[in-house]
Amino acid sequence: MNIAIVGTGYVGLVSGTCFAELGNTVICVDNNAKKIEDLNKGIIPIYEPGLEELVAKNRKEKRLFFTNDMKTAVEKSKVIFIAVGTPPKLDGDADLKYIEQVSRDVARYMNNYKVVVEKSTVPVQTNKWVKYIMRLNNHKVDFDVASNPEFLKEGSAIEDFMHPDRVVLGVESEKARKLLVKLYEPLKAPIVVTNIQSAEIIKHASNSFLATKISFINAVANVCEQVGADIEKVAEGMGLDKRIGSSFLKAGIGYGGSCFPKDVQAFIRIAQSLGCNFDILKEVEKVNENQRKLVFKKIEQALWILNDKKIGVLGIAFKPNTDDLRSAPAIDIINMLEAEGAHVKAFDPKAMAHAKELLPNVDFCKNAYEAIKGCDALVLITEWPEFKKLSLTKIKKLLKHPIVIDARNMFDPAKMRKLGFKYFDIGRPKA
Numbered sequence: 001m002n003i004a005i006v007g008t009g010y011v012g013l014v015s016g017t018c019f020a021e022l023g024n025t026v027i028c029v030d031n032n033a034k035k036i037e038d039l040n041k042g043i044i045p046i047y048e049p050g051l052e053e054l055v056a057k058n059r060k061e062k063r064l065f066f067t068n069d070m071k072t073a074v075e076k077s078k079v080i081f082i083a084v085g086t087p088p089k090l091d092g093d094a095d096l097k098y099i100e101q102v103s104r105d106v107a108r109y110m111n112n113y114k115v116v117v118e119k120s121t122v123p124v125q126t127n128k129w130v131k132y133i134m135r136l137n138n139h140k141v142d143f144d145v146a147s148n149p150e151f152l153k154e155g156s157a158i159e160d161f162m163h164p165d166r167v168v169l170g171v172e173s174e175k176a177r178k179l180l181v182k183l184y185e186p187l188k189a190p191i192v193v194t195n196i197q198s199a200e201i202i203k204h205a206s207n208s209f210l211a212t213k214i215s216f217i218n219a220v221a222n223v224c225e226q227v228g229a230d231i232e233k234v235a236e237g238m239g240l241d242k243r244i245g246s247s248f249l250k251a252g253i254g255y256g257g258s259c260f261p262k263d264v265q266a267f268i269r270i271a272q273s274l275g276c277n278f279d280i281l282k283e284v285e286k287v288n289e290n291q292r293k294l295v296f297k298k299i300e301q302a303l304w305i306l307n308d309k310k311i312g313v314l315g316i317a318f319k320p321n322t323d324d325l326r327s328a329p330a331i332d333i334i335n336m337l338e339a340e341g342a343h344v345k346a347f348d349p350k351a352m353a354h355a356k357e358l359l360p361n362v363d364f365c366k367n368a369y370e371a372i373k374g375c376d377a378l379v380l381i382t383e384w385p386e387f388k389k390l391s392l393t394k395i396k397k398l399l400k401h402p403i404v405i406d407a408r409n410m411f412d413p414a415k416m417r418k419l420g421f422k423y424f425d426i427g428r429p430k431a
């Protein structure tokens with residue numbers, strides 16, 4: 001099938017590449033000339049495991065193309081996915097100006113029947129507006145709108161695309177249903193076909209529910225800490241109940257990234273604007289914000305006065321296997337440390353190039369040991385697997401004081417204490 005993907009951000013690029021890998025001919029369009037120029041040279045703007053290789057393979061096999069030419073992309077395609085950004089505005093509402101622009105452009109260039117599919121995360125009823133705007137800009141050509149939310153996790157996006165738990169299709173015509181089902185059939189995943197509003201809500205509700213699970217387990221962790229219970233065991237004991245499930249029950253510094261914070265906030269705003277009470281999500285946000293403050297308090301508990309202290313931070317990305325810094329807890333922690341007069345040395349395997357722009361006062365080091373050397377304490381914020389392999393005896397030797405604040409419960413508390421560390425973690429017994 002001939003497909004166009006408008007927007008070569010994280011979702012657009014991964015989806016376009018994977019659709020090509022499934023045998024479709026895919027044109028990815030973006031108005032950022034430099035990005036398209038880079039992509040046409042094989043330079044990938046984000047770090048996502050396996051993506052570079054898959055882009056190269058599908059370009060070579062002439063199934064994947066990158067262009068600024070929206071007109072040709074629209075004319076040549078049967079299905080057009082909109083995957084442009086919907087960043088939060090200052091009031092928390094999603095900013096839909098890019099969606100509106102693209103809807104106008106697509107409508108203008110439509111030469112025959114198309115299905116225009118919304119893939120960006122948008123508030124319920126956005127599709128109605130997309131349809132309205134498209135009709136306003138093109139009275140002649142028949143088209144359908146549809147919603148196909150994505151459930152890709154950064155760091156495992158290709159795997160998530162190729163082996164999804166489910167595919168959700170919000171459609172309003174049999175013609176659109178048939179085309180989209182055909183496109184996704186090769187994945188052999190359950191396909192939920194519903195109306196457009198339901199598909200839009202499935203996305204917001206899924207992300208908000210997962211964020212709720214994380215805040216719930218973090219709130220439980222804080223209770224555990226007070227009574228000497230172990231959050232890891234509590235989560236294991238809860239998660240084995242199939243109705244609860246074990247994923248997204250990892251206590252830590254709370255959720256970050258480009259999706260959960262934005263989507264929870266947007267869902268609160270949507271519910272509010274519809275006159276529905278969804279205060280539970282306000283609490284989810286509050287617990288999440290508080291979790292960062294709790295980690296900061298642990299640093300203060302370990303060192304008392306932070307002025308002039310040297311702190312080694314491991315992990316800046318909002319989670320492992322990505323270079324994404326959006327709503328990354330590390331940024332907040334580093335800002336709080338610097339506000340108290342501390343000096344931060346840091347290391348992240350992939351996110352340092354971006355981090356340098358956001359955190360100009362941080363001393364970025366070439367490896368984890370360099371970042372730890374001579375520091376008053378080590379703060380571990382992102383659980384990159386390679387940090388687990390670090391030599392604890394070497395860390396102890398390099399630190400000025402053997403103090404570790406582990407915001408992801410990466411290390412074994414008994415082992416840490418045996419080695420002589422003052423070890424601060426989340427929701428686990430003190431000894």
Ligand code: UGA
Pocket residue numbers: 121150151152153154155207210214247248249250251252253254255256257258259260318319
């Ligand atoms: C999330 C969803 O998981 C995807 O299904 C969805 O498609 C995507 O948002 C999106 O809307 O585009 P992502 O933000 O890439 O994916 O990352 P997750 O792996 O879900 O992690 C989100 C945050 O929660 C991270 O900061 C992570 O550290 C944190 N987390 C996750 C926990 O603190 N504990 C957990 O048990 C799980």
